[in-house]
């Protein structure tokens with residue numbers, strides 16, 4: 001689908017862009033993102049992401065919806081040549097600044113654009129395309145997204161997605177997990193928001209639009225552009241306690257009180273206190289381009 005025959009989503013994207021711009025400074029100061037930990041050498045990637053993507057030494061990697069670049073730069077630290085794409089101007093400015101600060105400017109490039117327009121800004125193709133945690137829900141249609149992924153991959157290249165499971169977006173952050181939204185994509189879900197998952201009491205407010213995508217839509221979009229499914233898994237816990245009423249999987253400790261055993265929030269796993277092991281919270285998939 002070219003930009004000319006798409007519906008006009010620009011007013012919705014504009015709201016979303018402003019919402020993400022508003023979050024950037026708060027996120028950069030938050031314990032959740034732990035930028036100081038990153039500066040001191042820690043990786044922001046989860047063990048699952050690292051395992052699925054594998055060794056990136058000497059590989060080229062495109063990170064779609066990279067936010068302010070912590071994960072992108074973590075891949076660069078592991079030896080990849082990286083390009084991060086995001087439509088939040090504030091996020092891209094911060095990503096470039098962080099790259100400079102930690103001496104990764106030569107290995108990392110950041111591009112400000114809508115993910116749908118990636119191919120107008122990024123012409124080369126990559127060994128790996130990567131995207132994770134909180135990405136597909138900002139996109140109204142996954143077919144142009146899948147096309148961007150395919151066109152960005154070299155023959156033999158792989159796309160790895162690690163994402164929150166669509167099941168959880170049916171209830172948003174409701175304490176009892178009652179169903180508020182359709183599992184299926186029935187059009188935009190528009191909400192006025194305040195605070196942010198990384199700092200719930202932050203003094204920011206915005207209006208934003210999201211879209212729910214059932215697992216079948218994600219997979220069908222990728223297969224329909226000719227990519228081959230190599231891996232698919234669903235998980236009963238999440239490395240991020242972004243919903244209320246989550247507890248650590250290993251000790252059921254309430255959120256905000258990590259157990260003595262935890263040295264990094266990225267190594268912890270969370271699930272809903274009242275529904276332990278009952279709900280899919282995360283899924284992952286890998287697809288490859290053969291020709």
Ligand SMILES: C[S@@+](CC[C@H](N)C(=O)[O-])C[C@H]1O[C@@H](n2cnc3c(N)ncnc32)[C@H](O)[C@@H]1O
Pocket residue numbers: 013016020065066067068069070071085086087088091113114115116132133134135138139
């Ligand atoms: C939850 S964050 C990315 C996840 C990443 N795991 C993180 O936390 O750093 C979602 C990102 O998607 C970006 N985004 C949302 N819609 C987009 C679009 N249509 N094109 C490009 N970026 C978009 C936002 O600006 C934001 O930085």
